[in-house]
Amino acid sequence: MNAEDRVIVALDVPDERSAIELVERLEQVSFWKVGLELFTSTGPKILELLKSRQKRIFLDLKFHDIPNTVAGACRAASRYGVDLLTIHATSGKEALKAATEAVQVGASSAGVKPPKLIAITLLTSISSRQLAFDLKIPLELPEYVLEMLLMAQETGLDGVVCSPQEVAQLRQTCEKDFLLVCPGVRPTWAAAKDQARSLTPAQAIAAGADYLVIGRPITESDNPELAWKKICEELAAIS
């Protein structure tokens, strides 16, 4: 896979018109993430529009609910024929197992390939300090993220979402084909904003990330084409 095929651009815009404008501007981008803002605004229509342009899709709805409810949501989402789908690991073991099964059922009922189901370990906006003092988790952050990964692995998920700062450690523990997808990626020239645990694109890939999720450094740039080009050049230099 080319380094640039490992970059998923987060299409975090408010409506269909802005989404299509960006997709047309950045025609070299082959993998887009549709998240809570855009999906809530447009519904599944945006997925059809991306598919008609032969794009891969990460449907990032971060399900977090009781087993019966996440299973229903995963069944429904898997009928869209997307490539990646998210659930929070903190939904718990039973919910993760139910979601894993539901993804197969949903996709086969629609005659499409099942999405890879990946679990959020710990949001990349949460710092060690917040984990301890706000969420009251009595574990060191890397240990907590590892526990979430082990639960996802044990319940049959295809991978996890984690910050690039944890990737090297997690890569040593998980199976080679277990996906490690990293948001919280910041080129040196971009602002961190609300991301608490970042590395640069080159550092994240070198650490063992399968995919990088990058949004605002590209989408909020005055020149998104140039931002994309600089990220591709950074990655090409290490491959």
Ligand SMILES: O=C(O)c1cc(=O)[nH]c(=O)n1[C@@H]1O[C@H](COP(=O)(O)O)[C@@H](O)[C@H]1O
């Ligand atoms: O599931 C995600 O993609 C996700 C998980 C996470 O822990 N942190 C995180 O930032 N994300 C998403 O990744 C994208 C990052 O966007 P930027 O911070 O603009 O690069 C956003 O769409 C977030 O919703």
